[in-house]
Amino acid sequence: QKEVEQNSGPLSVPEGAIASLNCTYSDRVSQSFFWYRQYSGKSPELIMSIYSNGDKEDGRFTAQLNKASQYVSLLIRDSQPSDSATYLCAVVSNRDDKIIFGKGTRLHILP
């Protein structure tokens, strides 16, 4: 059974600090990794995608992937109250191209 695990939170971070969100996955042949942000009552929207080991930066967001340890993380620098949302980690296996979402981490940025 392939799984994607996230701490459900809530994770409370002061405004301006770095928020660190973590995700682990069980399927070793996973190849594609995504972070989606979902505001309450809204649809998920893509924040970052990452496919190879290392860091990928886009503005205030950095995705980090470590395939050997089977984890992917998302760092949000200079956190803003507007970053308060649920962040969903999604992993796609190279085996069957099926996407599996984690249950999400609720992030709360304290003004």
Next chain:
Amino acid sequence: DTAVSQTPKYLVTQMGNDKSIKCEQNLGHDTMYWYKQDSKKFLKIMFSYNNKELIINETVPNRFSPKSPDKAHLNLHINSLELGDSAVYFCASSQDAHSNQPQHFGDGTRLSIL
């Protein structure tokens, strides 16, 4: 200029009824999906179609029947609705079915069964 649009936004109906949700994408994508997000916010894939062909069919009761008249549309028909069907249903699309393609989601249909 909505990329993935689904209707209706809200659906309130009684147990045992049959209902449909429609989805359309204007992104020119080949692949479309239906997801169910339950009260605990767990997002789970139900079906995926690539160029009108069913490619993913997860363990979903056969009361749920997807239909794709063309690659821009993927509708979901649900027969004999049950209380456990109450959830938000999201339609999504991606460029193609390859694993490296991100998905674009519609705004969701909130289904409530009385």
